[in-house]
Amino acid sequence: MSTNLSGIAALPDLVQLTLTINGTHHDLKLDPRTTLLDLVREHLDLTGTKKGCDQGQCGACTILVDGRRINSCLTFAVMYDGAMITTIEGLSQDGTLHPLQQAFIDQDAFQCGYCTPGQICSAVGLMAEGRARTAEQIRELMSGNICRCGAYTNIVAAIEQAMGRS
Amino acid sequence: MINFKYARARDVADAVRLIAEDPAAKFVAGGTNLIDLMKMDVERPTKVIDINRLPLNQIESTPNGGLRIGALVRNTDLAYHPLVERHYPVLASAIMAGASQQLRNMASTGGNLLQRTRCHYFYDTATPCNKRAPGSGCSAIQGHNRMHAILGASDRCIAVHPSDMCVALAILEAKIHVTGAAGDRVIAFGDFHRLPGDAPQRDTNLDDGEIITTVELPAQGFGKNYTYLKIRDRLSYAFALVSVAVGLELNGGIIREGRLALGGVAHKPWRDPQAEAALRGQPANVEIFSRAAEALLLDASGYEHNRFKIDLARRCVVRALTQAAAGTPQLQSSKKIA
Numbered sequence: 001m002s003t004n005l006s007g008i009a010a011l012p013d014l015v016q017l018t019l020t021i022n023g024t025h026h027d028l029k030l031d032p033r034t035t036l037l038d039l040v041r042e043h044l045d046l047t048g049t050k051k052g053c054d055q056g057q058c059g060a061c062t063i064l065v066d067g068r069r070i071n072s073c074l075t076f077a078v079m080y081d082g083a084m085i086t087t088i089e090g091l092s093q094d095g096t097l098h099p100l101q102q103a104f105i106d107q108d109a110f111q112c113g114y115c116t117p118g119q120i121c122s123a124v125g126l127m128a129e130g131r132a133r134t135a136e137q138i139r140e141l142m143s144g145n146i147c148r149c150g151a152y153t154n155i156v157a158a159i160e161q162a163m164g165r166s
Numbered sequence: 167m168i169n170f171k172y173a174r175a176r177d178v179a180d181a182v183r184l185i186a187e188d189p190a191a192k193f194v195a196g197g198t199n200l201i202d203l204m205k206m207d208v209e210r211p212t213k214v215i216d217i218n219r220l221p222l223n224q225i226e227s228t229p230n231g232g233l234r235i236g237a238l239v240r241n242t243d244l245a246y247h248p249l250v251e252r253h254y255p256v257l258a259s260a261i262m263a264g265a266s267q268q269l270r271n272m273a274s275t276g277g278n279l280l281q282r283t284r285c286h287y288f289y290d291t292a293t294p295c296n297k298r299a300p301g302s303g304c305s306a307i308q309g310h311n312r313m314h315a316i317l318g319a320s321d322r323c324i325a326v327h328p329s330d331m332c333v334a335l336a337i338l339e340a341k342i343h344v345t346g347a348a349g350d351r352v353i354a355f356g357d358f359h360r361l362p363g364d365a366p367q368r369d370t371n372l373d374d375g376e377i378i379t380t381v382e383l384p385a386q387g388f389g390k391n392y393t394y395l396k397i398r399d400r401l402s403y404a405f406a407l408v409s410v411a412v413g414l415e416l417n418g419g420i421i422r423e424g425r426l427a428l429g430g431v432a433h434k435p436w437r438d439p440q441a442e443a444a445l446r447g448q449p450a451n452v453e454i455f456s457r458a459a460e461a462l463l464l465d466a467s468g469y470e471h472n473r474f475k476i477d478l479a480r481r482c483v484v485r486a487l488t489q490a491a492a493g494t495p496q497l498q499s500s501k502k503i504a
Contacts, residue, residue, distance in 0.1 A: 008212055012169050032172035032214065035201075055202055062268055068242075071268045074201045078172055079194065079216055122268065129267070131246070140499040143402035144266020 017081035021046070022090025028077070036072035036080060037061045040087055048088035048117045052146070059145030062118035062125070063087050069125025071144075088117035091124065100124055100162045107158040111149035119145045123159045135160065167204045171213045178345055178379060181217050185375050186347050188213045193377060195238055195274035198265075199281040207291050208282075208298055222276075222379055225249065231385030237276030237378045241331065242267065244275060254383060255495065256392040256411055257334040262498040263396045264330035266403050276378035279332060279342065279358065282369060283325035283433075284405055286310065296322045297366040304366075312471040313405065316479065317463075318432040323366030324469065326430055327359055333411040333429035334394060336437055338383050346376035359434030366433075388413025388425070393495040395486040396429070397478060401501045406430030408479045410486035414450070421445045426458060426487070431466075431479055438462050450491040452484060459483035 012031040019026050021044065030039065037054075040046040040063070049072060052060030056074040063072045064086040091098035100120050103109070110116045122145045132138045138159050139152070147155065175181035175193075185191050191213035194200055203209035222236035225247050233249055244250055245261035261270065282288065287295045287305035294303035306314050306324050314324040335355055342353040359370050372378070391414035398404040409429035415422040424445030428436040441462035448454040459480040466476045485503065489495055494504050 008168050009171070010169070013171055015172050032170065033167050054205065056198060056269060059266065059268060068271045069268050070272050071198070071266075074198050074269075074272065076172070076194070076197065076201065076214070076216075079197065079218055125271075126267070129242075134499070137499045140402055141267050144268045 015078045017078055019077070019080060019083060019085055021085045022087060030077055032076055032078050034077050036063065036065075036075045036077045036085065039077045040072070040085075046087050046089050049121075050114055050117055052115070052118075057146070058115070058118075059122060060115050060118040062122045062145065064121055064125055067125070067128055069122050086121070086124075088121055091120065098124070100127075100158065103158040103161040104155075107154045107161060108151075109154040109158040110147075110151050115145060115147045115149075119147065119155055123155075123162065126159065127163060132159075132163075167207070168210050168212070170211055172216065173213060174216045174219060176219065178220055178222070178377065181215060181220060181377050182345055182347055182375065184213075184215045185377070189374060191215055193217050195277045196240070196269075196272040198269050198273045199277065203282065203289075206289055208289060217377070228382065233383040235275050235381045235383070237274060237380060239275045241265070241270035241273045241275070241278065245270070253387040253389050254334075254338060256388055256394055256413055257331065257338060257383075259392075259394040259495060259498055260330040260334035260409075260411060263394055263406075263409070275331075275381055278329055279335075279378060279381070280370065280372075281327075281329060284328045285314065285325040288325060297325060297362070297369075300365070300367045307469065310471060311469040313407070313430075314469060314472050315433060316431050316466040316468050316472060316475050317428070317436050318361045318434070320362045320364065320366070322364055323362035323433070325362065325366065326432060327369070327434050328405050328430075329435075330394070330396060330406065330409060330429060332359070333409055333427050333435045335381065335383075336427040336435035337411045337413045337425035338387065339425075341382040341384075342378055343380040343382060344372060344376045344378050346373055348373075350379075352382075356437065362433045369433075386413075386415075388415070388490075391416055391490045391493055393486050393489040394498075395482055395489065395496045395503070397482060408475055408482050410479075410482045411435075412486045412490040414445075414487070414490045416450060416491065419449050419451075421448055421450050421454070421491075424458070424487070426462065426483065428462065428479060428483070431475060436462075440464075445487075450487075452488065455484045455487040455491075456480075458487065 050060040052058035056071045061072040192211035222238040245258040340355040396409040444458040
């Protein structure tokens with residue numbers, strides 16, 4: 001396919017923004033193409049958040065923006081200027097695991113572990129939404145997180161544990 | 167992804183001015199579709215105008231009993247809004263049938279209307295596609311066309327509109343408020359999306375440089391007798407093979423008004439006045455529902471891999487009308503089809 005490069009600047013105009021990530025304030029200057037996913041992994045060395053499909057189909061990149069779960073791969077970081085971001089690294093408090101992190105260990109809710117940070121951040125968002133009450137509803141509202149190992153049964157059990165249902 | 171300039175619009179007038187300056191620019195709101203397409207080099211804007219700071223994130227009642235939804239209201243906030251849950255449950259249900267919670271948290275109301283087809287060939291820049299590269303041909307007509315149109319297609323394009331939300335908006339007869347350099351106008355929902363015809367590169371009748379500001383719902387919400395039934399290859403997080411939105415106004419066992427739209431089968435949510443006329447004034451029973459289904463699918467034709475959708479759609483229409491008439495709408499968490 002021929003590619004018309006006319007009108008495309010050779011170098012990006014960097015854009016200034018500030019983000020609070022896991023409680024730490026960051027003043028940043030970014031190529032606007034930078035996704036939140038690439039920002040945390042490649043610029044800030046927060047590699048807990050995983051890149052799976054990079055197309056919003058697998059959920060491995062799930063993070064929390066102002067408390068809501070989103071796919072960090074389908075963002076430009078510059079769109080989130082001023083936001084409060086939480087990644088898997090920001091969930092534990094003073095050396096104590098988040099109840100969902102502990103529940104994933106207790107319930108053996110992973111095998112390879114690649115999807116786990118996204119699963120846990122997604123489950124944190126799910127609990128904050130307060131819409132899932134049954135296992136069926138948990139499964140539906142967690143359907144944006146794919147686990148190729150098939151640990152779904154134990155993932156649901158872990159979320160139920162953290163919700164105090166079991 | 168090609169390099170682009172990034173700009174933030176302060177208000178609607180600023181957004182309209184910024185896009186008028188640069189015809190190759192794109193607005194970004196949720197980004198869930200645009201950024202994906204930019205990564206695939208299908209969309210190649212040289213400027214991206216961020217409209218997330220525009221004051222378009224309110225849901226308000228209108229004086230005539232309807233609802234005005236800002237174009238930036240996120241899908242989750244719309245589906246979970248008390249007025250939507252109470253008065254427009256078919257809209258809440260359709261939204262929850264689509265995508266994942268992460269995507270619904272990001273995706274905007276206006277962006278949902280403007281999302282592009284998920285036809286594999288549209289996404290694959292190595293193959294011909296009249297929607298992506300006008301005049302290059304349609305790979306789907308002779309290719310893998312399981313997900314493609316059975317109604318309203320052309321010999322240029324057989325792609326379908328992927329939205330669930332829009333199928334509900336079709337039966338609610340939403341009005342799309344837009345603003346452009348030439349001023350404001352209102353587009354009836356049925357006139358918003360286009361059939362592919364000989365210009366499949368155009369998905370909608372939005373003019374260049376126009377921006378969606380609000381989506382207005384009339385008062386009639388079909389709060390009692392409705393359903394959104396979606397059939398797909400996975401139980402969740404998949405685009406529709408066929409979906410049906412139904413709203414009925416019943417008086418005793420008689421249908422005073424029946425609205426019916428199909429998703430996943432055409433370049434736009436599919437309604438047919440004759441199918442709805444087949445319901446009006448008739449008893450709510452399976453025989454009448456079958457007649458409406460026949461009328462709705464009368465002109466349907468399939469391709470090698472999607473002919474099954476014609477009969478599937480007929481059965482879904484009958485099932486959806488049955489659910490709506492009984493007041494037992496399809497649940498989006500339980501996948502059992504009642």
